[in-house]
Amino acid sequence: MRPYIKTEKQGLKLIVISSGNASIDKATVCTEDGRRYVYEKLCICAGARPKLITHGNPHVLGIRDTDSAQLNRVFAVLTRYEIEGCEVIWAVKDKAMGNTFFDAGAAQFLVPQLESAKPKAPAICKRTKYSTEAEDCGLKVNEHMCTSEPDIYAAGDVCTTAWEPSSLWQQMRLWTQARQMGWYAAKCMAADTLGQSIEMDFCFELFAHITKFFNHKVVLLGKYNAQGLGRDHELLLRCTKGHEYVKVVMQRGRMMGAVLIGDTDLEETFENLILNQMDLSAYGEDLLNPNIDIEDYFD
Incomplete structure (x- = not known):
């Protein structure tokens, strides 16, 4: 070039x-x-170079993400969901789907998608396996x-x-x-x-990443998996099967991170709450109460 x-x-x-x-x-x-x-x-x-299970083997292919792969079909988190016209002898995966991005609880929310019909326009799944x-x-x-x-x-x-x-x-x-x-x-x-x-630059103040898994919008904010927080934290969860999954990481009453799967419309509100470090102790589990419109409440 x-x-x-x-x-x-x-x-x-x-x-x-x-x-x-x-x-x-x-x-x-x-x-x-x-x-x-x-x-x-x-x-x-x-x-950088990805971590592969072996090097120099012509039958082992390492893909950084679907944008990097010149393929007609889209690779999803598990080969079972998307690979067609190709004999897969065996595959290696993590203990839970999307292990790089979220925990087993969030991965469990996506398991039913393996049995569901494929979307007409499958979403690109960006999945890194870099250290x-x-x-x-x-x-x-x-x-x-x-x-x-x-x-x-x-x-x-x-x-x-x-x-x-x-x-x-x-x-x-x-x-x-x-x-x-x-x-x-x-x-x-x-x-x-x-x-x-x-x-x-302000982009280094808060970790934020948006991607898609099985056509579900996924938003990761801050210490979304409680990275580096030790045992001094608690999790708040809200899950509507097939619709949304919301996990919030709290530490001493303040929001430190969040995982949002589905069209929750909570990303902007949660981003502000994480950055502002407002004391949310008084709200307890009502912070994720679906009957309370917290977007308007905190905006």
Whole structure:
């Protein structure tokens, strides 16, 4: 792919290079086709490798998500639901569906969908199997997406955040987070070149991800699986079979995270409650009472 060159209004020139293999030496990038690019600022967005059960086996295919797979059909969480015209000898899966995103309780809500008729327009299911461990061999970046090497930045799956994160945010190898990091890294590079200061982007204040499973809308907010909260938390649940699943993570009366499956229309309200850290102790389990319109109450 040829590089795309664009000149910005403030005299900044951006070059996007797509290369399967590249080397960096003395402020110069050498691509696999022999081209050389001298840079003032460089951002590495090389992605990461998935965890496969085996490597080098032609019969084992690893797929990051359905957008990355050039297939006519859509892959769902379980192969039984969507794979057609292909003999599956055996498959490996986690203990529960969607293990990367939610717990067994939320997965149980989706089990009946395996037996139901397929939707006419199956929804794309973005499912990452990339590591979220701290020591994951990623390029460590500071709060301005800069690596330990001067003028070299990194964004997306290839990087590991080394700053002290917000209590409501965590890094995951997701396409949405990679896009946010890319935008923020570009701002940081431009600001440094122009000698300007820049504050941490608001997208790092609260973890938020929206996807679909079995044509159900899925919204994940904050510490949706009580990540890092220890035992000092409680869960509030509301489930209407085949319609919606709502899980809220509470800690000392404050909402820390939520899982919303289905058309709940609660994402904006819960996002505000998590960010505001309002004390909700007085409401108890009525917080999820379906007879109370909490969207209007808290808005």
